[in-house]
Amino acid sequence: MxxxxxxxxxxxxxxxxxxxxxxxxxxxxxxxxxxxxxxxxxxxxxxxxxxxxxxxxxxxxxxxxxxxxxxxxxDGLRTATAGSTLQREVWTALRRIPAGTTTTYGKLAKQLGFDDPRAAIDIGAANAANPIAIVVPCHRVIASDGTLKGYAWGLKRKRWLLEHEKAIPSRAGEDPVK
Structure with missing residues (x-):
């Protein structure tokens, strides 16, 4: 290829x-x-x-x-992702999360039809495997207690993106990549 x-x-x-x-x-x-x-x-x-x-x-x-x-x-950019069926379902769902908002791993699991609360772990793993930063906005998924949790490209970048989109309050003056 x-x-x-x-x-x-x-x-x-x-x-x-x-x-x-x-x-x-x-x-x-x-x-x-x-x-x-x-x-x-x-x-x-x-x-x-x-x-x-x-x-x-x-x-x-x-x-x-x-x-x-x-x-x-x-929104109009085309993506193609190779992954498991669950990963592709999660990555498709991520693109439906509007800028300026966040969701939780548990809510995303429920949206995808999972009733078992442990499914949030699988959703988190699929989210972490996202190969397309920003365009497939995995940064918009946070923990149910409001903490940011992981981000493949670093929590400071995740925080910057969420602040940029006004999904969380800004902490002005911090270097986003250090």
Whole structure:
């Protein structure tokens, strides 16, 4: 499989974008998590051939608009994720969480039809395996007690994204990536 690898600038650091020739997003990761990106691509696609390319203009523009405060700019971006059935269901559900809001792992599990409270653990694991940062907004899922819990790209980035979307109160002055 041949995929295109591009770089995007963001307020949270350099990002690595993996798309196909039709500009469908397969992965979006932070450059300081390159091993995470490579591991996910291997797990889902074997050994894809990555070709350096310019970021597709519509994706770069949508990301710039998002970071400028136009949170719906990412809604029209196309994604393709390879994963288990549960992972794909969770990742699809994540895209339905509106910017400026959060949900909990337990509520997400119930929304997906699970009655067993322990299903929240499986939902959390699927959430953590999300290969597409920001566009598939796993950062909008928090613990039932309101704590942020984990985020594959670091809790400071998760907090920054939620503050940026005004889903939680801002803690101005903190460096988002340190």
């Amino acid at each position: 041949q995929l295109l690898l591009s770089h995007l600038d963001s307020p949270l650091g350099d990002m690595l974008l993996v798309t196909d020739a039709q500009h469908v997003i397969h992965a979006l990761d932070f450059a300081d998590h390159r091993a995470h990106l490579r591991r996910g691509l291997r797990e889902h696609y074997g050994e894809p051939q990555l070709i350096d390319a310019e970021a597709p203009a519509e994706i770069a523009e949508a990301m710039n608009h998002y970071f400028a405060g136009e949170f719906t700019a990412l």
